[in-house]
Amino acid sequence: MPRGRAWTQAEVSSLLSLVEGSGEAALLMASTSRPNEALWREISGGLAEAGYGSSVAQCRSKWKALKQAFHSERETRRKAGRHSPRLPPHYRAMKAIWKAAGRPVFGERRLPGVVKLPSRKRRSALATRSPFSPKTPGIRGLRQLESGLSWLRGGGHPSSPSY
Numbered sequence: 001m002p003r004g005r006a007w008t009q010a011e012v013s014s015l016l017s018l019v020e021g022s023g024e025a026a027l028l029m030a031s032t033s034r035p036n037e038a039l040w041r042e043i044s045g046g047l048a049e050a051g052y053g054s055s056v057a058q059c060r061s062k063w064k065a066l067k068q069a070f071h072s073e074r075e076t077r078r079k080a081g082r083h084s085p086r087l088p089p090h091y092r093a094m095k096a097i098w099k100a101a102g103r104p105v106f107g108e109r110r111l112p113g114v115v116k117l118p119s120r121k122r123r124s125a126l127a128t129r130s131p132f133s134p135k136t137p138g139i140r141g142l143r144q145l146e147s148g149l150s151w152l153r154g155g156g157h158p159s160s161p162s163y
Helices: 009-021 025-029 037-049 056-080 091-100 120-128 139-148
Strands: none
Touching: 009 025, 009 037, 009 056, 009 091, 025 056, 025 091, 037 056, 056 091
């Protein structure tokens, strides 16, 4: 598609059908940073076969705009508590894709079911710490530690009464 030309309703419908049929709707509906270039090439190729000349960048950009508009409308409807009789174009199709994708939360960078790993710094700290070493205490923990160990300095055992 030449730069600056608007997408037709039929072209957007084809894009949505290809996204839904890709088997990767969860990846595309989530706000993930996972690589998806090959998927967009496939979708762009599908549009080319249907007679539309949209580049990978144009497909990705249009999808991003559709997804943003869908989530914006969804949030507006949720906050208003009532539904306007007129839905935005392609809202129903986007909602069906969103539901099929597992209803991912907009803006959340992880796919559903993907566990976040600790940061590299945290993994390094965990790897160097002995399983017998205590967690690094904060200032309150240090005070408790000092008062609990005062019996070593001649203050008597903490559980025994001092006379």
